[in-house]
Amino acid sequence: MRKIKNMTSYIINDNQIYERYDNMIEYRTTVEGLNKNELEGFFVNWQKPLTKKQHYLILKNSSFTVLAYDIEKSKVIGFINALSDGINFAFIPMLEVLPKYKNQGIGSNLMKRMLELLKEIPCIDLTCDKNMQTFYEKFSMLKSHGMVIRKYINKN
Numbered sequence: 321m322r323k324i325k326n327m328t329s330y331i332i333n334d335n336q337i338y339e340r341y342d343n344m345i346e347y348r349t350t351v352e353g354l355n356k357n358e359l360e361g362f363f364v365n366w367q368k369p370l371t372k373k374q375h376y377l378i379l380k381n382s383s384f385t386v387l388a389y390d391i392e393k394s395k396v397i398g399f400i401n402a403l404s405d406g407i408n409f410a411f412i413p414m415l416e417v418l419p420k421y422k423n424q425g426i427g428s429n430l431m432k433r434m435l436e437l438l439k440e441i442p443c444i445d446l447t448c449d450k451n452m453q454t455f456y457e458k459f460s461m462l463k464s465h466g467m468v469i470r471k472y473i474n475k476n
């Protein structure tokens with residue numbers, strides 16, 4: 321997929337040209353009014369992708385959620401969520417954009433909007449693969465060390 325220079329509203333994908341106006345993507349900070357069937361195609365390459373119901377509940381139960389929604393297609397095309405104590409800490413567990421919509425700035429927009437929602441929170445953490453660090457550095461995030469439990473590792 322590639323964008324035509326200076327014409328961000330047109331995308332060439334698999335030799336097909338289709339219009340994609342920026343204003344056809346709506347950014348929402350609530351799951352209110354969302355049908356779980358509008359959450360399709362996420363958790364790419366996960367060993368055991370979460371169900372749409374689980375995904376919906378995660379977004380609903382999160383302290384903060386931002387959705388990128390394609391108005392024309394009536395579906396969520398990207399999301400980010402954060403868990404927070406509301407005072408000092410927030411953790412961003414997930415950020416994902418559907419494969420067909422990648423590299424159009426949607427992931428960055430989701431991140432910017434989430435950081436705006438978290439602007440009063442001094443400590444914001446996330447874990448990511450090493451190759452993603454340059455992406456997050458664009459948002460003034462610092463490299464760090466961490467420890468995690470992942471119960472699915474080494475389990476069939």
Ligand SMILES: CC(C)(COP(=O)(O)OP(=O)(O)OC[C@H]1O[C@@H](n2cnc3c(N)ncnc32)[C@H](O)[C@@H]1OP(=O)(O)O)[C@@H](O)C(=O)NCCC(=O)NCCS
Nearest residue numbers: 415416417422423424425426427428429447448451452455
């Ligand atoms: C990461 C992700 C959300 C970015 O969404 P996006 O809409 O394509 O993001 P943008 O268009 O704003 O920015 C794309 C940038 O991310 C970089 N990027 C995306 N995936 C990357 C990866 N695996 N490793 C390194 N950089 C990556 C691109 O190279 C591009 O960099 P550039 O701006 O310097 O050209 C998207 O690629 C995705 O959903 N990935 C799978 C899930 C994931 O890895 N989420 C992050 C969990 S920590």
